[in-house]
Amino acid sequence: MKKKIQTAFLVMLLSSTSVCALADNSFARGEIIFKKCAGCHGLDGRNKAFGKSGVIAGQDSADLMESLNFYKESEFKGQGSTLVMAKQLKTFSTQDLNDVVTYVSKLPK
Numbered sequence: 001m002k003k004k005i006q007t008a009f010l011v012m013l014l015s016s017t018s019v020c021a022l023a024d025n026s027f028a029r030g031e032i033i034f035k036k037c038a039g040c041h042g043l044d045g046r047n048k049a050f051g052k053s054g055v056i057a058g059q060d061s062a063d064l065m066e067s068l069n070f071y072k073e074s075e076f077k078g079q080g081s082t083l084v085m086a087k088q089l090k091t092f093s094t095q096d097l098n099d100v101v102t103y104v105s106k107l108p109k
């Protein structure tokens with residue numbers, strides 16, 4: 001009985017820490033993911049990629065997510081610069097999108 005309680009407590013402890021870690025890690029994970037974007041958008045997110053994109057640093061997270069979903073959903077049907085972005089996001093999970101958006105939205109404008 002005592003062991004069961006200990007196990008339950010341990011499970012609770014582990015699951016609550018991993019939930020916190022996830023929330024805190026979104027920014028950190030986003031920073032790692034953003035290294036793939038920096039080549040075109042700049043390390044500070046302020047390059048205009050190929051002279052085509054806007055400055056993405058500090059954009060509202062809802063706007064960023066809308067752009068990324070647009071590119072992701074237009075996968076390979078798009079042309080030119082839209083296609084470039086679609087390729088970047090091809091293998092991104094929802095979590096990856098969320099994390100990179102968290103990071104980019106917090107970059108100084």
Ligand code: HEC
Nearest residue numbers: 036037040049050052053054056064067081082085088100
């Ligand atoms: C190979 C170069 C390249 C890479 C790498 C790249 N992008 Fe882009 N990105 C572009 C181009 C070009 C556009 C403009 C596309 C268009 O014409 O709509 C763009 C547009 C965008 C936009 C819309 C910007 C606006 O105008 O508001 C966002 C947001 C964005 N990219 C985010 C990202 C993120 C996040 C990553 C990394 C996962 C990334 N990009 C990687 C080239 C790139």
